[in-house]
Amino acid sequence: MSEEETDFPIRIRGLTNAFGDFVVHEDLDLDVRRGEILGVVGGSGTGKSVLMRSIIGLQPPVKGDIEVFGHNITQAEPDEVIGVRNRWGVLFQGGALFSTLSVGENVQVPLKQFYPELKQQLLDEISRYKVVLTGLPEDAAAKFPSELSGGMRKRAGLARALALDPELLFLDEPTAGLDPIGGAKFDQLTRELTDTLGLTVFLITHDLDTLYAICDRVAVLADKKVIAVGTIPELLEHDHPWIQEYFNGPRARAASATHERGKALDKHGSEKA
Amino acid sequence: MREWAEYTIEEAGGRATVIITGPLVVSSIGKLDPELRGITDSIQAIDISEAGPIDTVGAWIVFRFSQRTGADIVGASEQAEVLLDAVESAESDAEVSPYRRQTLGRVTEHVGTKVIEFMGGVRSSVAFLGAILIAMASLAIHPRRFRVKALVRQMELVGVSSLPIIGLMSFLIGIVIAQQGAVQLQQFGAETLTVNLVGRITMRELGVLMTAIMVAGRSGSAFAAQIGTMKLTEEIDAMRTIGVSPMEALVIPRILAAVLMMPLLGFYASCIAIIGGAVIGDVMLGIPFWTFLARVQEVVPTYDFWVGMVKAPVFGLIVAMAGCYQGMQVSGNAEEVGLRTTAAVVQAIFMVIVLDAFFAVFFTEIGWA
Numbered sequence: 001m002s003e004e005e006t007d008f009p010i011r012i013r014g015l016t017n018a019f020g021d022f023v024v025h026e027d028l029d030l031d032v033r034r035g036e037i038l039g040v041v042g043g044s045g046t047g048k049s050v051l052m053r054s055i056i057g058l059q060p061p062v063k064g065d066i067e068v069f070g071h072n073i074t075q076a077e078p079d080e081v082i083g084v085r086n087r088w089g090v091l092f093q094g095g096a097l098f099s100t101l102s103v104g105e106n107v108q109v110p111l112k113q114f115y116p117e118l119k120q121q122l123l124d125e126i127s128r129y130k131v132v133l134t135g136l137p138e139d140a141a142a143k144f145p146s147e148l149s150g151g152m153r154k155r156a157g158l159a160r161a162l163a164l165d166p167e168l169l170f171l172d173e174p175t176a177g178l179d180p181i182g183g184a185k186f187d188q189l190t191r192e193l194t195d196t197l198g199l200t201v202f203l204i205t206h207d208l209d210t211l212y213a214i215c216d217r218v219a220v221l222a223d224k225k226v227i228a229v230g231t232i233p234e235l236l237e238h239d240h241p242w243i244q245e246y247f248n249g250p251r252a253r254a255a256s257a258t259h260e261r262g263k264a265l266d267k268h269g270s271e272k273a
Numbered sequence: 274m275r276e277w278a279e280y281t282i283e284e285a286g287g288r289a290t291v292i293i294t295g296p297l298v299v300s301s302i303g304k305l306d307p308e309l310r311g312i313t314d315s316i317q318a319i320d321i322s323e324a325g326p327i328d329t330v331g332a333w334i335v336f337r338f339s340q341r342t343g344a345d346i347v348g349a350s351e352q353a354e355v356l357l358d359a360v361e362s363a364e365s366d367a368e369v370s371p372y373r374r375q376t377l378g379r380v381t382e383h384v385g386t387k388v389i390e391f392m393g394g395v396r397s398s399v400a401f402l403g404a405i406l407i408a409m410a411s412l413a414i415h416p417r418r419f420r421v422k423a424l425v426r427q428m429e430l431v432g433v434s435s436l437p438i439i440g441l442m443s444f445l446i447g448i449v450i451a452q453q454g455a456v457q458l459q460q461f462g463a464e465t466l467t468v469n470l471v472g473r474i475t476m477r478e479l480g481v482l483m484t485a486i487m488v489a490g491r492s493g494s495a496f497a498a499q500i501g502t503m504k505l506t507e508e509i510d511a512m513r514t515i516g517v518s519p520m521e522a523l524v525i526p527r528i529l530a531a532v533l534m535m536p537l538l539g540f541y542a543s544c545i546a547i548i549g550g551a552v553i554g555d556v557m558l559g560i561p562f563w564t565f566l567a568r569v570q571e572v573v574p575t576y577d578f579w580v581g582m583v584k585a586p587v588f589g590l591i592v593a594m595a596g597c598y599q600g601m602q603v604s605g606n607a608e609e610v611g612l613r614t615t616a617a618v619v620q621a622i623f624m625v626i627v628l629d630a631f632f633a634v635f636f637t638e639i640g641w642a
Binding site (some may be wrong): 067069086099100102104105110111114117119121122124125126127128129130131133138139141144145146149164165196197198265 | 298299300303304306307310328329330333334352355356359360363364365366367368369370371372401605606607608
């Protein structure tokens with residue numbers, strides 16, 4: 001294991017993605033540090049999801065190198081990619097659960113795929129605690145995805161993404177379509193799991209509350225590149241017009257105020273205690 | 274080479290301790306798990322201080338072991354403590370798979386559901402026919418609401434674009450009938466009757482029947498899949514909220530297109546089949562091509578043409594109705610679209626063949642033999 005691999009689970013250099021003549025990314029660079037939650041923001045159509053799909057190997061890039069755990073994904077042999085696949089988990093926007101399997105069986109699919117030696121009894125136990133760990137009620141394990149609400153489906157998708165205890169977790173708009181309470185709970189869950197399991201998280205979001213609440217750093221996609229990466233105070237210093245508009249818009253100010261108030265309350269509470 | 278987690282039991286001062294070595298992660302505990310389950314001796318402690326990296330699965334196995342045997346967990350690292358707490362709080366004994374019956378119970382249940390579904394299906398398809406009639410009537414009262422463009426578009430899809438495939442199929446069927454018929458009729462020295470055989474059977478039966486089967490496969494399935502997908506993506510609901518009746522916008526144009534195009538396609542198919550027969554007549558039987566065609570005019574009565582033309586729109590109606598009805602029944606997931614599309618084609622072909630048998634008896638009885 002090289003030194004670089006330990007520090008940067010994801011390294012992107014000179015990535016170019018295009019659909020026909022339409023160029024989505026041009027010469028894009030990005031590093032994700034071990035153990036951080038990296039928020040990825042950008043206007044609609046700036047290619048946030050395309051970036052994620054390139055990293056996990058679903059979208060072959062036109063040019064550039066993508067290294068995940070030190071393996072070059074773009075030129076990797078199929079076997080090598082398999083060695084990387086059991087170290088990441090992906091939560092797609094709609095959950096992408098297998099509709100003919102129950103939630104518990106969905107969680108077991110990656111386990112059976114990679115570790116056929118595990119006994120059914122252990123598989124059942126693992127899928128049970130994973131389901132509960134992601135905040136679903138116990139009885140959700142035996143339900144089919146079509147019987148769940150949108151928010152529960154996302155949690156079930158997260159349970160499947162966490163099935164293999166991955167080191168790297170990709171979340172594509174996890175809080176989109178959730179009510180504010182559900183969204184805040186999901187944020188909290190992501191943060192807790194990251195701290196407990198030592199995950200590195202690549203999180204695509206539009207949700208300013210999520211950015212303020214749980215992201216260690218934020219990467220901003222615009223003009224076909226990552227124009228800035230940093231903590232939110234660092235980004236506020238940045239003079240790119242889109243960043244200024246994004247973080248100084250009315251919604252951003254509201255999210256920031258909520259966050260400050262929340263911190264003040266915490267402090268107050270801990271002092272009391 | 275994978276590294277497996279292993280265990281040893283150490284006894285000291287009447288205390289038995291399980292000592293675990295090797296990584297406690299999901300990829301390494303495949304062998305350890307059944308072994309730990311097999312331990313029936315009294316164990317007072319489980320020591321994981323010599324274990325390598327740990328993840329939630331490893332933590333779970335240790336937690337479950339200590340819970341079952343009452344052993345104390347010792348030597349847990351800070352990370353292991355966190356993970357042990359996490360899995361302990363997430364412990365559950367709920368069912369993972371939905372309840373599934375034994376084979377015998379499942380078969381009876383399945384038969385029962387099928388019967389209920391069949392009765393429900395009969396009822397709702399009659400209801401669907403009624404809805405079509407109501408939509409037709411309301412279109413007759415408000416002719417401006419009628420979607421001419423949609424109708425023309427569907428006529429193109431059902432009719433014009435299927436001309437090549439139906440032409441090829443009919444031509445080949447004409448060849449097969451003439452060739453096989455000629456072989457049999459030659460035994461009686463009656464090979465000239467091949468003309469009667471090809472002309473009458475294609476005009477009365479095969480032209481329209483084969484066309485209906487082809488349209489069911491091409492257009493009936495497309496109707497079911499299109500409408501079914503629109504149902505899944507809530508397009509149909511969106512239409513209703515805007516005040517557009519899906520019956521008028523989607524179903525009626527498709528049904529009318531099929532009803533109008535089927536006679537044309539059926540007649541076209543019959544003609545091409547006769548041409549195919551004439552080619553074989555020319556090549557195999559020495560009947561000149563044009564003589565064959567002229568002879569068809571003499572031996573095929575006009576009512577054979579009408580037999581085909583009366584059946585064609587009815588078959589078109591059945592095919593389009595099966596497609597649209599099944600499409601409208603889609604709900605739930607993507608799998609349903611596939612099931613309903615298959616059902617649309619199977620039902621359409623089955624109904625067409627059943628009705629064709631009734632028509633055959635009927636036309637013979639009224640003297641159009």
